[in-house]
Amino acid sequence: MLHRIGRDRVVYDMSPEHKPVLEVSPGDTVIVETEDCFCHKIVSESQTVGGDFDFTHVNPATGPIAVKGATPGDTIVVSIESIELDDQGVVETCPAWGPVKNVSKSCVSEIVKIQGNYASFMGEQIEIKPMIGVIGNSPADKSIPCTTPGRHGGNLDTRDIVAGSRVFLPVFVKGGNLSLGDVHARMGDGEVGGSGIEIRANVKLTVDIDKMPIDSPTVENEEAFYLLFSAKTLEEASHGAVKRAIEFISDWKSIPREKAYMLTSICCDLMISQVVNPLVTVRVRVPKVIL
DSSP: OEEEEOTTSEESEEOTTSOOSEEEOTTOEEEEEEOOTTTTOOOSTTOOSOTTOOTTSOSOEEEEEEETTOOTTOEEEEEEEEEEEEEEEEEEEOTTOSSSTTSSSSOEEEEEEEETTEEEETTEEEEOOOEEEEEEOOOSSSOEETTOEETTEEEOOOTTOSTTOEEEEEOOSTTOOEEEEEEESOOOTBOTTSOOOEEEEEEEEEEEEESSOOSSOEEEOSSEEEEEEEESSHHHHHHHHHHHHHHHHHHHHTOOHHHHHHHHHHHOEEEEEESSSSSEEEEEEEEGGGO
């Protein structure tokens, strides 16, 4: 069955307190209209997030969407079929954003027009690579802002979450209560300046349930699995992602952990998703050819 949910049905945190606005069955398809991360408040270069901008209303996620039959310990599988972009997005940076401070003296906006498969940035034509920045389920017993990533998902800002990929998310509450938003027309690994090309979108996806539990979000495409982990520091996030990869390979191939660690070292890639959110996110790419 095909469903649709509008961008007026958003949350700013992922919480067990939120009631689902849509309930679907496994195998159903949903067209999710997403708002941009600034709630469409920046539509010209004279507007920025400086001054009295309301930072309690950023990174809205459309939802929650409950999946019938999903129970704590399950995994919701989100197959992303397509991401259709609006015709205009925005890139923003501010003095305190990212690893290099005070590049700008104030917040600066750049409006980016989208034409076909290209974004026009200061006259430069850049190929778009649409991706979903925020996607996650409700945590079990607390509210987590949509600006923050974690085991539930959230603001993962991982550029492998694209059309054709599958996202695996742990279930902590009945129905899972999936929400998503913060689409980027393009973003580099790290999102170092604090934003991608932030843009409204329509995301078409199909949801399913896997009874095999997972510890943290995982992404799959035709060539690889990506094991994600978010933590306060890059070191902690790297430790968590690599540990997940070792265990994943060991369990899949039924080999000792130390042999799986060797295989991780010679065949897998440790990659930075983002370094600008309250927790940083790292992923390990595990190519399917070694499994």
